[in-house]
Amino acid sequence: MKKIIVINHPHKWNFEISDVDVVSPKTYLESETYAKMKNARVFNLCFDYAYQTRGYYVSLLAAARGQKVIPSVKNILDLKAQAIVKSISEAEDDLIQKKLKHIRSKEFVLSVYFGRNISPQYDKLAHVLYKLFQAPLLRARFIFDGKKWEIQSVKTIPFKEIPEHHLDFVYDTAKNYFTLKRYDKAKVEKFKYDLAILVNPDESEPPSNKKAISNFVDAAEKQGCYVELITKEDYSRIGEFDALFIRETTAVNHYTYRMSRRAQREGLAVIDSPESILRCANKVYLAELLSQNKIATPKTIIIHSENVKGVENKLGFPCVLKLPDSSFSQGVVKVDTPEEMKIKVRQMMKVSELIIAQEFMPTNYDWRVGVLNNKVLFVCKYYMAKDHWQIYNWGSKNKNDITGNFDIFEIDQVPPQVIDIALKGTKLIGNGLYGVDVKEVDGKVMIIEINDNPNIDAGIEDSLLHEKIYDTVIEYLLSLVVR
Structure with missing residues (x-):
């Protein structure tokens, strides 16, 4: 397997390792060679992994290209989630207290270089942190509160910040690390199940309206669930449930992702899973994924400076x-x-270093294919909002004109190519609940996007299946519960 080190200044990587390419983020993101390389492992040593920086996109697009990457985007986000850091501190409490009990100061910083520490006595603790966060260069800060040691933070170390007197150790450790063939990963009444449904009462356009939420509750109760509607304030209670169903708009840099990730760590069945949120929420990832797998889309270019x-x-x-x-x-x-x-690109690049430019393909409607566990759940036509080119017109002063009309279809009434391309797309994402937007132009179909949190509203998507659509979703979610 080809190994690629991505680092901001490759010329500062002062030693060679056979069969390892050392490249800049710019080269990795832009080079067709690396974009097409399938059997590859990417080690992301960028200065910054902050959301939508190039360091973040290296890990994101490596995953889209089917390459193995360390750290993954999921691990990057775990580093920023204080609740996850705290939960790890609690889970590894015995080891932490044992290893740090002789330290007299109230603060201790542990540097983790490729799973090792320069002092052998802290090697085990360093390896545990590496397994959990899967980042080659880490710095963990511990504090003593008068009674016990706790992890205050875990962050990545930019290569340029490694102390010079540590470099010989880092180089020796790196040589051993990059010759490895495998990389360690870290491996929770009367009702049968406790189900949490995450909602946001203040969201103006949630993925399910109030009637649909009520229908989901009814479906779950019929299947032996205790059901509770929760909000972001219930983050700390996630571990009380067997399953989490997210019914508010998801995003990566958002508490919906963090709640999904915590639920997964706690062993819950989750829709939407953190993997689905990561893969669907970012259009740069989707563009790369669909392109790599030769699935038709409008002509698309990923723009950078x-x-x-x-x-x-x-x-x-x-x-x-x-x-x-x-x-x-x-x-x-x-x-x-x-x-x-020029104006719009400049504005958007203040938010993200990469943005999507896409061929404009006007149509009167988009197909929406709802998919659950790689099977079609429903198919709608969403018509464009009045006098607008999208199905939503957020600038409309008339509330009734914000969205267009819809038609719902039996699956056998839908052009087979619409179904086929939707299922090909979702198989690349996972086996969760998705909504695929498909355009049909002159008999040819193409995917516009894949949504991880599709609308299921009473009176629209349930118009044909009625209560069966709710029963089917809940039944599948509960099938994922591990007892």
Whole structure:
């Protein structure tokens, strides 16, 4: 398996390891060689993993390309989640107290280089932290509260911040590390189940309206569940349940992801899983994933600061610009001139270093294929909002014109190619609950996007199946519960 080290300044990597490429984030993200490389393992040593930086995108697109990456985006986000760090501190309490009991200060910093520490007495603790967070270079800060030691934070170490007197040890450890063939990973009444349904009472356009939520509750109770509607305030209580069903709009840099991730760590069955949120919520990931697997989409270019010039010549006008984590048509704009594109790109790049530019393909409607566990659940046509090019028109002053009309279809009434492309797309994501938006132009179909948190509203998506749609979703979620 080819190994690739991605580091901001490759020339500062002062030693060679056979069969390992050392490249910059720019080279890795842009090079067609690395984009097409399937049997590869990527080690992301970028300075910064913050959301939507290039370091973040290295891990995100490595996953989209089918490459193995350390750290994964999931691990990167775990590092930023204080609740996860605290839960690990509690889980490894015995080891922490044993290893740090002789330290007299009230603070201790442990550097973890490729799963090792420069002092052998802390090697076991360093290896445990590496297994949990899967980042090659880590710095853990511990504090003593007068009674016991606890982890205060775990962060990645930029290569440039490694003390010079540690470098010889780091180089020796790295040589051993990069010759490994395997990398350790870390391995929870009268009702049968306790189900939490996450909702946001203040969300103006949630993925399920109040009647649909009530129908989900009824379906779950029929199947032996104690059901509780929870909000973000119930984060600390996730471990009380057997399953979590998220029915508010999800995003990666958001508490919905953190609650999903915590639920997964606690051993709950989860829809939407953190993997589904990561893969669907970012349009850059989806664009790369669909392209790598040769699934038809409108012509798409991933824009960054170095390639923005000339994009209009490849797509023409009008074209569509999208922020990577936009949802419900928000963060998506149509531009008609080079001047307008320049302004919008500049604005969007203040939010994300990479954005999507896509060929504009006007149609009167989009197909929406609801998929659960790789099987079609429902199929709708969503018509464009009045006098608008999208199914949502958030700028409309008339509330009734924000969305267009819809039609619901029996599956055998839908063009087979619409079903086929939707299922091909979701199989790349997972086996959860998804909504695939498909355009049909001159008999050809293409995927616009795959949503991890599709609408299931009473009176719309349930128009044909009625209560069966709720029963089916809950039944599948409960089948994932491990007893």
